[in-house]
């Protein structure tokens with residue numbers, strides 16, 4: 001619906017910009033102030049207004065593409081789990097469960113896989129809801145499609161933000177980027193969260209093509225989709241004026 005609204009705005013701008021210059025000049029400049037503008041000044045101004053409106057039309061049109069985002073909200077405990085990673089209970093976790101290796105259970109072993117169809121080529125951003133109690137319990141490795149987890153200090157290390165209660169943290173890559181962008185082609189991909197330090201807890205994941213999307217816990221619908229192996233859904237980012245203008249500026 002919002003997309004249609006913006007397409008209509010773009011079409012209106014296009015229409016205004018391509019009105020007959022003489023008619024537009026007559027409406028804008030000569031109707032009420034014939035004595036203020038000469039005819040040549042009026043035509044010049046009309047061309048200028050037409051140029052501005054055309055530029056704005058193009059920016060609006062290009063920004064429409066960025067008004068569609070993909071969201072995948074996952075329960076961490078519903079992935080394919082390799083021991084010693086395991087499902088653990090916590091009444092404060094989403095749906096009362098999370099994954100991890102209990103403190104003392106050993107580090108750098110075990111993982112959880114999430115296999116999904118990604119509906120379009122895009123940059124994807126991942127957030128996880130975590131508990132990371134201390135400096136010895138605050139990291140995972142993150143890879144796609146069978147890539148090895150790599151060196152213990154490599155780029156696939158996700159150093160989670162520490163905190164004793166559940167909180168969202170964007171997946172980063174050590175010495176790479178925070179947050180870390182993942183370029184994915186349309187099609188099936190396997191996201192693997194490797195256990196790195198025991199005691200690090202993961203409740204749920206939120207994947208989006210919108211870097212600014214607010215992470216959220218999976219709804220019943222998301223869980224149903226996840227269990228059916230179809231996690232992705234199309235959403236329209238919140239169209240606050242600032243974010244819309246931001247999209248236009250980014251496009252430009």
Ligand SMILES: [Ca+2]
Nearest residue numbers: 136137198199
């Ligand atoms: Ca630990």
Ligand SMILES: [Ca+2]
Nearest residue numbers: 094097098203
């Ligand atoms: Ca959970």
